[in-house]
Amino acid sequence: MAMLIKQGGVISSHVNNQVDVRFAADLQHENITHDVMQQLLSLPLLNIQIEDFNDGRVFSFIRLLRTRYQYKGELRVSGQYLMDQIAMLKACGVDSFVFSEGSDYEHALFILSNTPENTF
Amino acid sequence: MYQYNERDRSSLSARSDIFQRQLARHLEGKVSDDDFRPVRLQQGLYIQKHAPMLRIAIPYGMVSANQLRALADVAQRYDKDYCHVTTRQNIQFNWLALNDIPQVLTRLAEADLHSIQTSGNCIRNITSDPFAGVVEDELIDPRPYCELIRQWSLGHPEFAFLPRKFKISMTGSKKDRAIIQAHDIGLRLVFNAQNEIGFQVLVGGGLGRTPVIGTVLSLFIPQVDILDYLTSILRVYNQYGRRDNKYKARIKILVKAIGIDKFKAQVEQELDNVQQYSKPLTPDQIESYAVHFQQPEYDHISEHKLKQFSSALQHKSVEFKNWYQRNTHAHKVSGYRSVTVSLKDHANAPGDIKSHQLQTIADLCEAYSFGVARTTHEQNIVLADVRFDQLDDLWHHLNTLNLASPNIGTINDMICCPGLDFCSLANTQSIPVAKAIQTVFSDMDYVFDIGDLTLNISGCMNACAHHHLANIGILGVDKKGQQFFQISLGGQKGNNTTIGKILGPAFKASEVPVVIEKIIQLYLCRRVDTEAENDNESFIETISRVGIKYFKEGVYGHAH
Numbered sequence: 022m023a024m025l026i027k028q029g030g031v032i033s034s035h036v037n038n039q040v041d042v043r044f045a046a047d048l049q050h051e052n053i054t055h056d057v058m059q060q061l062l063s064l065p066l067l068n069i070q071i072e073d074f075n076d077g078r079v080f081s082f083i084r085l086l087r088t089r090y091q092y093k094g095e096l097r098v099s100g101q102y103l104m105d106q107i108a109m110l111k112a113c114g115v116d117s118f119v120f121s122e123g124s125d126y127e128h129a130l131f132i133l134s135n136t137p138e139n140t141f
Numbered sequence: 142m143y144q145y146n147e148r149d150r151s152s153l154s155a156r157s158d159i160f161q162r163q164l165a166r167h168l169e170g171k172v173s174d175d176d177f178r179p180v181r182l183q184q185g186l187y188i189q190k191h192a193p194m195l196r197i198a199i200p201y202g203m204v205s206a207n208q209l210r211a212l213a214d215v216a217q218r219y220d221k222d223y224c225h226v227t228t229r230q231n232i233q234f235n236w237l238a239l240n241d242i243p244q245v246l247t248r249l250a251e252a253d254l255h256s257i258q259t260s261g262n263c264i265r266n267i268t269s270d271p272f273a274g275v276v277e278d279e280l281i282d283p284r285p286y287c288e289l290i291r292q293w294s295l296g297h298p299e300f301a302f303l304p305r306k307f308k309i310s311m312t313g314s315k316k317d318r319a320i321i322q323a324h325d326i327g328l329r330l331v332f333n334a335q336n337e338i339g340f341q342v343l344v345g346g347g348l349g350r351t352p353v354i355g356t357v358l359s360l361f362i363p364q365v366d367i368l369d370y371l372t373s374i375l376r377v378y379n380q381y382g383r384r385d386n387k388y389k390a391r392i393k394i395l396v397k398a399i400g401i402d403k404f405k406a407q408v409e410q411e412l413d414n415v416q417q418y419s420k421p422l423t424p425d426q427i428e429s430y431a432v433h434f435q436q437p438e439y440d441h442i443s444e445h446k447l448k449q450f451s452s453a454l455q456h457k458s459v460e461f462k463n464w465y466q467r468n469t470h471a472h473k474v475s476g477y478r479s480v481t482v483s484l485k486d487h488a489n490a491p492g493d494i495k496s497h498q499l500q501t502i503a504d505l506c507e508a509y510s511f512g513v514a515r516t517t518h519e520q521n522i523v524l525a526d527v528r529f530d531q532l533d534d535l536w537h538h539l540n541t542l543n544l545a546s547p548n549i550g551t552i553n554d555m556i557c558c559p560g561l562d563f564c565s566l567a568n569t570q571s572i573p574v575a576k577a578i579q580t581v582f583s584d585m586d587y588v589f590d591i592g593d594l595t596l597n598i599s600g601c602m603n604a605c606a607h608h609h610l611a612n613i614g615i616l617g618v619d620k621k622g623q624q625f626f627q628i629s630l631g632g633q634k635g636n637n638t639t640i641g642k643i644l645g646p647a648f649k650a651s652e653v654p655v656v657i658e659k660i661i662q663l664y665l666c667r668r669v670d671t672e673a674e675n676d677n678e679s680f681i682e683t684i685s686r687v688g689i690k691y692f693k694e695g696v697y698g699h700a701h
Contacts (some may be wrong), residue, residue, distance in 0.1 A: 075179070077262070077302025081379045084299050088418040105180045106161060112298035125171065128162065135159055137152035141293045141368060141422075 062092050069120070070101040080113050087114035104129055108136035142203040142513050143433040145253040145286045156296070158251050160184050161243045168239070177306055183263055183301065184188055185256030186242065189565050195234045195242065197249060199398060201269035201287040201311070202230035202515040202523075206503040209514060211252035213499035219245050224499075226484060226492040228605055229308070229555060230268050230516040232258055242664050257295065262303045264294035264375070268310045270318045271517040274434060277473045281330040281338055283313035285430035286367070289422075293368050300375050304382035306388035307375070308347075315636075321517065322346050322355045323610060324639035325392045326374060329362065339363045343373060344404070345396035348604040352640045353393040356401045358408065365422040367414075372419070373411035377404065398558045430694050436525060437511040442476025450529045463585065465549035470533065480510075481521040482539060483546040483554065488581050490572045491557040492520030497543050516605075521549065525617050552582050552594045552661070556607060560600030560617065562623075567600035570619025570623040572652050574598055581651035582655045591661055594680040595633070598626075610634045612681045613657065615643045626653050630660070630692055631684045642689050645697050656696055663695040 053061070061067060067086070071079055079098075086092040098110055099119030107118055107129060120129070146596045159328025160180070167177040170640065181188075183448045185196040197212065206211075212232055225233045237245060249255060267287050274282045290309060294300070314332040327343035338359045346355025362370045376489055378392045381399070389664040396404050436565075447517040451700070454465065482502060484492050494502075502522060506514045509531050510524035517523055528537055537543035548554050555578065560571030573599050582588050597611035602617075608614035614629040625647035634643030648656055661680075667687050669678040686694070 022359070024389065074176075075262075075302060076384060077300070077304075078380050080302065081300045084376075089414050103175075103176055103179070105433075106302070109301055111300035128496050131162060132159055135155045137155050137296060139293075139296045139298060141297075 045081075058090065062090055062094075065094040066097060067094060068097045068099055068122060069094070069103040069115075071098055072104045073102055080109060083110065083113040083115060086114050107133065112139065142205060142284075143200070143430070144510045150250075150253070153250055153253070153255055157246050157255070160246070164242060165240075176671065178255060179261060179302070182261035183258060185259035187260060187565075188234065189563055191563070192236045193239050193242065194246065194563065195237055195256050195578045197234070197254055197256050197406040198226065198259050198266040199230050199232055199254075199516050200291050201267055201284060202275070203284065203514060204514050205252075206507045206512045206514070208505035209253045209255055209499050211249055211254060213496040213503070214497040215245050215248055216499065218248075223489075223493050223495045225490075225559065226422045226494065226520045226522065227348050228518050228520060228607055229266065229519055230271070231266060232516070233244075234561065234593050236269060251398075258540055261301075261305075261559060262305050263301045264297060264303075264307045264309065266293055267294070267510065268308070268324075269638075270312050270314055271515040271523045272318060272470065272479055272525060273313060273515075274436070275472050275474075275479055276314055277471055279313050279473070280315065281313040282431075282434055283319075283328075283330055284426065286328075286330065286364070287311055288433065289368070289427065290371070293371070294408070299372075300379060302373070303379055304384045304460070305387060305392075307392070309371075311512055317634075317638075318605070318635050320638065322608065323352075323607070323634070324347055324355065326371065327355050328367075332687075334497070339365060339372075339385055340367055342370065342374075345401075346408050346638075347391050347393045348607055348609050350388060350392070350602040350604075351391075351393065352604070352609040353397065354640065355393075355395040356396065358401070358405055360602075364427060365424065366416075367380075368422060369412060369415045369419050370380045370408070371694075372415050373408045376411050376415070376608065377407045378481070379408075390576075392591075392653075395423045396682050406610055409518045438478060439474045439526070440528060447476055457533070460540070460547070461533065463589070464536055464540075464545050465532065467547045467551065467589075468545065469527075472526070474526075476652075478527055478529060478532060480527050480532070480535060481522045482514075482524065482544045482551045483548055484521050484544070484547055485554050486543045486546050487576070487583065491555055491575055494522075498544060501538065502543055502544070505535060519554060521554070527689075532596075547585065548588065550593050550595075552596050552613075552657075553579055553590055554595075555579070555595040556595070556611070558598070558600050558605035560598075564600065566603055567617065568602075568619035568652070569626065571598040571606065571615075571617055573602035574615065574626060574650055577654045578651070578657055591665070592679055597656070600611050607634070608632070609640045610638060611641060612684070613660065615653065618647055620647070624650055626650060628653075628656060628660075630689050631681070631682050631698065644689065646691055656689045659691055659696055664694055667691065 095116045097117040163180050166172045188193040200411045209378045209622045220234045220426035221236045267290050269283050273284050307325045308320045309326045310324040311328040329341040331341050342359045342360040382395045451452050468481045506524050512527045515523040557571050557575040561567040590674045594615040597606040597608040598606040598615040599606040609615050612630045614632050616627045618625050627647040628644045629641035633639045664680050668683045
């Protein structure tokens with residue numbers, strides 16, 4: 022089960038090692054230099070901030086982190102994603118989600134536990 | 142056809158539960174319109190002009206009798222007693238109430254039907270040849286591969302928020318009847334020199350405001366690699382497709398912008414990466430889909446019976462003979478024909494079908510065609526496996542329901558989008574124009590004399606009726622609040638897919654039937670006739686030979 026984290030209430034033990042990766046309009050994974058990528062991959066937690074829920078590149082970016090780059094640490098998303106996207110984000114490789122205050126956690130849990138898996 | 146297993150049913154039920162909660166949250170005001178929009182679109186739910194429109198996926202056009210009954214039931218209970226066959230082989234309901242959507246989805250799910258991914262910026266329902274599995278020129282039955290791709294693309298977590306919608310079509314025949322050259326990805330099943338099965342892959346075709354014919358990306362991708370190859374194409378598109386302008390966001394624009402060679406290099410590089418981590422398909426896996434599409438148990442029809450039928454045909458009514466000629470097609474099994482049920486009766490909008498007609502088609506496909514029907518992108522329904530000696534009975538039943546208009550492949554078999562009467566994207570009313578043209582061409586002897594001709598009407602430049610690929614294409618345009626119709630000539634689908642050329646300035650709706658009549662007269666004046674009526678030069682052949690200028694001068698006069 023992925024972790025659901027309230028804004029500001031992130032896991033304290035990871036805070037010092039957390040790096041925020043902003044998934045903004047100019048970011049594509051090949052724009053990240055080899056050195057930067059190596060640095061990212063060595064960290065225990067990457068927090069990917071989504072600025073626009075329509076920007077579906079983030080799904081491929083996360084898949085690539087998990088497959089091509091074999092990132093083994095925790096992948097977290099925060100920002101302007103939709104609650105209705107969390108099952109897809111999880112299927113691509115996300116472990117934890119930062120939610121804004123007042124989010125409907127029950128609905129989030131329902132989506133996470135009920136979305137069927139695409140087995141391909 | 143493919144039969145759902147328990148896993149398919151529980152997945153569909155789970156997805157339906159989730160959407161019903163999402164819809165309820167929206168209706169309670171907990172989710173804004175903007176946040177709900179992608180969710181409802183991925184569920185095929187549009188907010189239209191008068192009412193929500195729900196588009197039901199008919200995977201590669203295959204639909205069972207039971208499913209036809211469920212669709213009829215929904216049309217009767219929740220809509221205005223009819224529904225509409227779309228140009229991507231789906232079924233649309235145009236008059237549902239938002240509050241009824243959960244019950245509608247539940248009723249459809251009972252028949253293994255859903256509306257998932259029939260809209261939105263995701264991989265849409267795959268389309269194919271409506272004569273798959275029964276047609277003589279088929280090399281490989283595409284349906285097992287369509288089912289494989291359907292399951293792979295359904296709920297694909299990586300490709301649900303693409304730059305724009307994504308449409309795949311597949312053929313397994315020598316002659317393309319699935320418009321593969323006008324899809325984001327077109328797939329053609331082929332054998333290589335070693336007699337192995339694989340795919341020729343086309344990419345970047347599409348219509349809309351920028352019509353483009355697809356380009357060959359690969360001549361042969363082995364069947365076991367097809368999902369990896371599709372993943373690679375989609376991943377390149379997902380990363381590099383434009384997101385700043387929705388009119389330039391389709392894959393065709395990306396392929397044009399960077400060139401096919403660079404695009405191909407990127408796909409191949411991605412394929413190397415994908416294949417390091419993917420689970421390769423196995424021949425057994427592919428076989429597990431193929432078992433769903435075994436040939437039905439055809440009766441052996443003796444030569445004697447075939448001869449009897451052929452000679453009996455001479456004595457049938459003219460109406461039956463016309464129908465046999467235009468609406469039935471050769472079948473790979475001796476003694477069988479495929480039948481197109483015409484949804485182009487003058488009384489209805491093209492592609493519309495009433496619930497009692499659907500009910501009867503369900504009964505008829507059970508009685509005469511192994512319980513399965515197919516929807517076509519031409520907005521008709523096919524009963525693919527009808528025995529010669531049952532055609533007469535079938536015709537009688539269809540005729541009673543006004544479903545036997547002998548007009549398949551003629552000017553009356555027009556493809557038409559719902560237009561401004563229903564669609565909130567449209568600029569113009571396409572359906573009244575279609576009706577007005579049908580009225581001009583109501584004399585069937587005249588229609589038969591004109592022969593094979595495609596005429597498509599799109600109510601706006603989104604081109605849902607594929608007007609670019611019609612011999613006569615009609616496009617509705619808005620000029621300062623007034624509806625005008627631009628006519629193009631010479632488009633065609635099939636192996637030589639061609640985009641028609643615009644004839645000249647647009648016409649008012651009232652002028653369109655007169656202009657079409659003029660174009661037909663110009664054709665009839667110049668076509669090369671032969672003694673055998675069926676061998677006359679077709680409309681498209683005459684255009685190809687004579688050129689568009691002759692028609693332009695004939696319609697507008699020499700001044701233009």
